[in-house]
Amino acid sequence: MTTVSDIHNLFATDMTGDGSWVSQLANFIVHPIITLILTCLIFCGFLFQLYSKRINVIGVISTIVLLIFFLGFLLKGEVNLLSIILFILGVILVVIELFVVGAVIGIIGIGLIIFSIVTLGNSLVYMVGNVVVALILAIIEWVILVKVCHRTIPLLQNVVLKDSTSAEAGFTSHDDRSHLVGQTALTLTDLRPAGMISIDNERIDAVSNGAFILRNKQVRVLEVEGTRVVVRELES
Numbered sequence: 001m002t003t004v005s006d007i008h009n010l011f012a013t014d015m016t017g018d019g020s021w022v023s024q025l026a027n028f029i030v031h032p033i034i035t036l037i038l039t040c041l042i043f044c045g046f047l048f049q050l051y052s053k054r055i056n057v058i059g060v061i062s063t064i065v066l067l068i069f070f071l072g073f074l075l076k077g078e079v080n081l082l083s084i085i086l087f088i089l090g091v092i093l094v095v096i097e098l099f100v101v102g103a104v105i106g107i108i109g110i111g112l113i114i115f116s117i118v119t120l121g122n123s124l125v126y127m128v129g130n131v132v133v134a135l136i137l138a139i140i141e142w143v144i145l146v147k148v149c150h151r152t153i154p155l156l157q158n159v160v161l162k163d164s165t166s167a168e169a170g171f172t173s174h175d176d177r178s179h180l181v182g183q184t185a186l187t188l189t190d191l192r193p194a195g196m197i198s199i200d201n202e203r204i205d206a207v208s209n210g211a212f213i214l215r216n217k218q219v220r221v222l223e224v225e226g227t228r229v230v231v232r233e234l235e236s
Helices: 004-011 021-029 032-050 057-075 082-098 106-117 124-148 154-158
Strands: 185-189 193-198 202-208 218-225 230-232
Touching: 021 218, 032 124, 082 106, 106 124, 154 185, 154 230, 202 218
Parallel strands: 202 230
Antiparallel strands: 185 193, 185 218, 193 202, 218 230
């Protein structure tokens, strides 16, 4: 019967032979300088893909680099079961994020993928250093994409309301009565200074411009501020 320990030992087995091309390839991939370069390419590449409208060459290359990155450590037997589990869970959460509104699931997924990279190899401190350097470069890239290139995340465009809600765009939080300015109305009640007026058989709340206005008087609309309609009595 296969146990968790057996699975862990399988990933921890060095699959390279002395002097073989597989061994040379694995040693090249896990070299400290190469792992640093690959980590930076992964972070910066996926960030660029995140701010792209469609899958591009950079995103494809980043995915290949990530697979090569894991392959090197797998061949050297420096991949543990925890790294594999965290990586798979992270990828699943990131994929789910593509179909679910919000960003929490995606952030957790990215965090798990980053943590799976940190747990690779035999030097935790060095892998953490790689991730820190990659994050710094990714932050610089983010500043350039957002502040200089004015890029946005296309996936969020279906979540965030982009359209203007200004009056020019046709949106108001109340009935727009600005067209009433200059029109003549009849007071239905005394305005002390608030009361009711009628314009084209429509009852409208209004206030006088300060003076007391009796019922059944002709008034003119001076201004409209939101729902506040200000009127003045017409002289006989």
